[in-house]
Amino acid sequence: MKKLTVMVPCYNEEKGITKVISKIPRAKLKALGYEVEVLVIDNNSKDRTTEVAKKAGARVVFEGKQGKGHAIRKGVKSITTDTDLVVMLDGDDTYDPREMLRLIEPLDSNFCDVVIGSRLGGKIKEGSMTMFNRTGNWFFTFLVRMFYHGNVTDVCTGYFAWKRPVLKKLSKHLEADGFSIEMEMITKMAKMKFDIYSVPISYEHRAGDTALQPIGDGKKILHAWMKNLTWKPYAKYQAK
Template sequence: MSFNKLSIIIPAYNEEKSIGLVLDRIREVHLIRRIEKEIVIVDDCSSDATATTINGFMEAWPDMNIRYFRHDINKGKGAAIHTGIAAATGEYLLVQDADLEYDPSEYNTLLKPIINGHADVVYGSRFMGGNAHRILFFWHSIGNAVLTFITNMFSNLNLTDMETGYKVFRTSIIQRIYLHEKRFGFEPEVTIKMAMLPGIRIYEVGISYYGRTYAEGKKIGWRDAVRTIYCILKYTLFNNKIIVDGPVSVTQHKRENKTLETV
């Protein structure tokens, strides 16, 4: 299978220290089969110099096809991803965190199951393969394993890493999924709703992981884990809506969420 454009969605909140480095890494990546890159940055009302860094990078590299959106108020990572999904114009889209925990040089690894005609959705797993993994928190790894296990139990999947930050979706599918969660609940919600679609083909590939400590800017906490369990139960046992009536246009999304785009 061939496609022409990959939309790279970057949700960012107070990432002045890393956002420029992430964009540099993305700039250096050459996608297989000459696939074009579209970078959609969604600044979730950062209070530091994130916006200044992004605008400086856009001025320095005007040919990188970067589109910059900024929320008027802080809404959460999931809400930023929603904005990016609505704005994406590539046939496939990929979520890239604005920190340095995930390596853009592995984009082609994520794309191979799609290029080979096997996948509609690809998850990058931190817990499979022989790539580099930073050794960090024991209880975080146990928490990730438990949350993935519960998600698998309710969705009948066999994922190894539901909470991964690297997910690739066919844009025409993800733009029609009704997504509600505004924070880290995005991960279980989108996984469960994707699993409910008839005929969906979900793959996993092993990726590297260069995790951060809380002192280095990590934001997820135990409350998010509790919310994740709530979301798993909510969207499997009490789910009311999966598919929206039609693709959500970026114009509609901007109007409903008062999101501004910097051209």
């Protein structure tokens, strides 16, 4: 049996996390030869995220440093070495766990190293993304395609799938604390010459309150884009 770890970074997601975990298509994954472990990173939540996630069957690890970037790094450190593939999605029930089958297939068939779930190339439920955020995402995606030659169609997505060794190599270079982490991951993966492809996904209304600050976080995302233009991985970490 192969192993898939589903990693869910969470800050105050008691309203969404059970739905996310229960929608993981375990039977279909089993038929593909994958056993599933759900790894929830509780990023200092003030609500009952840990309790609710454990009840839903997840292994929960705690990260005290606030920010999605810290939560992701903690998650990567906590993945067991027998894991073959890693899927990451948010705990707010905006992404559909059933669609992870679409993200896994290109990895399972050795088509590429990383798959990104694209909302901009997929189905965005009306009202789930503001026009401002959608425009910002188009703009950032254009910048990455233009200047990094990154083969991606949504750089602010939270839905990813990796072969574990790829994520391990990438995580050595991750520094971002907050919501610029996705931009950092994508620009660095492009520089490391990993094979990245996008698949269409759905994006729904969030369960619970948003913490994203469009202007403040937008500036940080742009800064990560600029900073990594001159970044180079050590040769030993390059994919090719």
